[in-house]
Amino acid sequence: MKIQVNEQALTLPNSMNIEQLLSHLEKPLIGSAVAVNMQVISRSEWTQYNINEGDNISLFQAIAGG
């Protein structure tokens, strides 16, 4: 399955949900936010939200500085 993660093309070996994608990418679950096609997906939905072919995934971190 071909998707985009932070504007980089990525091929996934199998279908997965958001939490599985973060594990696959070795990204921390804590402190990360995820958007699919410019829509933020709440953390409570990560295990139910399955990634689809062509999805544009954005991963970013909470920042607190000011």
Add this chain to the structure above:
Amino acid sequence: MLSDNELLRYSRHLLLEEVSEAGQHKLKNAKVLIIGMGGLGSPAALYLAAAGIGHLVLNDFDDIEVSNLQRQITYQNSDIGESKVEVTKQRLQQLNPDIKVRSINKQMPEQQLSMELTMADLVLDCTDNMATRQMINKACVDAKVPLIVGAAIRLEGQLMFFDHSQAESPCYHCLFPSSEEQTLNCSNAGIIGPVVGTIGTLQALEAIKYFVGLPSGIKNKLKLFDGKTLDWQTFAINKDTQCSVCGQV
């Protein structure tokens, strides 16, 4: 009625049909609580005072340090060691004697914050740590007070606006649900002054737009600013129905 002095002072607002005299009155009657007088709060407070926001409440508990001066543009070298809120209050009154400025020179406990929110029309979160951000968010949700959140580190900025007067509004906690996140801040990650200044300036712009009745471009949205490319990304935020702060309506 605006005085002759006010007509002159705000003449560049009055030329705009988006503000006009009616809008200037709304700014004059507005009460804004700004929490954090660092790199975000400095430009935000200066612009809101200049714009004629009638009541500003400034909260911080820090004294000015030499390492603040690289980005916190309200302060001067001779202010080192002085209280941030007291110096800012003095500067804002010099800038605009027509407005009322009150300072709170302490870390507000939840109860005091809730009390302050009963007197505020809008809050600007200009703080520098996740625990305080979560506390402000919860207090604003509970008090139904709109919240404009800014954050910045390195060459990155984040900007969002949650109108908690609307029950269906998402909140900061829907986006970032943990207060124990290992978040980066300006002291451990670094920051370039104009990056944090850009975000603080836009918090002030959104505040002015809110009071004069212009729709916000960031309501229920997260804007990410990349200071390297000057690119902006915009993400929609939906209410998390499982959110422990705003989910149980």
